[in-house]
Amino acid sequence: MLDKNHRRWKELATGTFSLATDNFGLQMFLTRSISRFSKPQPPGELEKTAAEIHSFFIKYERLLAREISLISK
Numbered sequence: 001m002l003d004k005n006h007r008r009w010k011e012l013a014t015g016t017f018s019l020a021t022d023n024f025g026l027q028m029f030l031t032r033s034i035s036r037f038s039k040p041q042p043p044g045e046l047e048k049t050a051a052e053i054h055s056f057f058i059k060y061e062r063l064l065a066r067e068i069s070l071i072s073k
Contacts, residue, residue: 001057001068008071009050013037021067029056 011017
């Protein structure tokens with residue numbers, strides 16, 4: 001699993017890294033995160049959101065094994 005501070009989590013949060021997934025919960029979670037950054041956010045919000053995404057992946061690591069392998073490349 002990528003480190004919590006790895007740039008990939010911020011890329012997922014902003015939508016600059018597109019992750020193809022069949023997992024509906026992950027799709028909804030990422031869509032919410034990406035839509036948050038369609039308008040300017042206060043300082044620190046990107047880091048907070050990236051940490052939330054990382055935590056989501058930690059919590060559901062077994063269910064998201066395929067997605068983890070995709071983002072770790």
